[in-house]
Amino acid sequence: MTHSHSPRCLTSFTQIDIMKPNTAELCALMTKCLTMDKLPISNRSQVTKILSKYSTTSPLTSSIDVNELVSDMRVLGSGLLGIMNSKSNRSSQELRKKSRCVIGKHVLISMGKYGILWIGPSSVIGSDADVHITDHISSKHLISNSPLSQNQIINTSGAGDSFCAGLIHHLLSPAAASKDDGSNMKKAIIAGMTFAEKSLTSVSAIAK
């Protein structure tokens, strides 16, 4: 079987600007993409190998070292971002004019207690990047400065949704929208993590 160097475009997929899968969802998404022949051939073998590692157990419940987990998720996440970026009919500049809040496309992988792995345009992540994956894509691993201890966590339900709300709230805030640099996304992720932590220490899914 031969694979095209310019795979068929996932049109609806490429309309997504920000995706926030957890590690298990990322594996499921990439498995589906793999079976539908949507990945650039350069990534295929590496992605296949990583997915087989997590085929029987969820990434977060596996006994794999956190650095290895982050590295694996970076490969899968950058593959997903590559698909989201393929044949987008909107330039980031056009999008920015309209929304004033999102520059480029981003994959935010939630890794539970290991924080958020942010994969996005190098121009946005800038000097904060941990790894420059390609010329245009970088990643940054963000983890809480003061992580919650197990006995501080009351309820995990709704934490991911709270993260989304905190992130979007920050992105659309007038202060964030007026700025031209890419620092907003990092601040938005931190705002999301802060609101998620509030949810974890609250009885209700969404913290009051």
Place this chain on the structure above:
Amino acid sequence: MIFAAKCGIRVFATGGIGGVHRGAEITMDISADLKELSQTPVTVVCSGVKSILDIAKTLEVLEYQGVPVYGYQTKSFPAFFTNTSGCQSPLVATTSLEIARAMICQDDLNGLNGQGMLVGVPNPSPGDTLHIEEAIQQALIEAHADGIHGNTVTPYVLARVKELTGGRSLEANISLVKNNAAVAADIAMDYAPLARAAHEERMREKKKSNPHFVSTATATAASSSSSSPSSTSFSTSSVQTPSPVSPPPPISSQSVVVFGGAVVDQMMTPLPSQPLLLHTSNPGNISWSYGGVGRNIAEGLAQLGSFIPFLVTAIGSDANGLNLLSDCRLKGINTSFITQSTSSHHTTAVYSAVHDEAGDLVVAIASMDIFHQIMNSELLKKQLQLQNILKSSFCEMVVMDGNISVDLFSAVSAVCAQNDLPIFFEPTSVPKCIVPILANCLHHV
């Protein structure tokens, strides 16, 4: 109405309004309500005028005074205790959002008059309606015989009708007032974000035409944050005092539209230290909460308070649906685009989970069919409706979760592309996360 307008309250609920009395061509007995409607910018939600009045003449007076009169989901002009008066409503509105938009149009035209919103009697019993009408006619005859006239007629007739109907007229009155208040609340919820957006737009326009213009909110903030007179420069004449019609917006006009699930979560656990026994009944605790990824995100956004999020989801007309809808409203979520099925076959989504004594999940059932049955078919009937949702909500970002169907995802993403709106996707779960991949196969874009 006067005090409501003075306080900036734009929607007012009541039972019925006064009107033109029969024989007014001789007595000139016309209620001051009609005059007030023509000069006070408040939308009055009511069940029409009582049948003791001359409804046709009442409508004539409202028309020449320029008061728009809408029937809410009805063409018939209600007459307080009955939904049919023989007269037609001049205008018909099918949703509260339509009325909210009409109010915005009035604001744009600097309209100083109010508008009447006529809501039918909820679930009228034909027997009760007839009985009450007969009582009204008898009370009118008695009033005439007793020499009652002028502004003492209405209280006399209402008291007599209450006696003659054994209190049923009072029950009907209470029921319709409650219903009118619910409709008024819907209109107010829909009007608030639109008014804020319109206000901000007017401020932007004024600022554009006069660079020294500072809105009252900005001016107040500037003056409180700095005592230096040179820090803010503007001409006094350009600073407007807050109008009761359009108070300065405390929050942004922009919004997020969330397409996703709204679910009633039911958690069941056996009593502490009691092992869970299968195939039998276990004494335990059952707790309820509201969830669904889309609803949770909308609640979080509302909680953070910078704007009102719009939730697009589907619920049943069961108790779960009504409670969920009410909870969304209480939490500050705009529910204008929540579809409520009228069919008993469509039940509100419920996630029921049984946990063992250690708190681990034993089994769960997720009943989520309504999202695919209702939300999609209703929204996909007209792609235009999606456009309207995004435009009327002043949407800045669209959020979708994995609960929505492949069809809907595809249609929404197409509309977002046309309108250059960014999309945030929350995959929701492993089985649901592939919705965007499957949507690709539909070639909507």
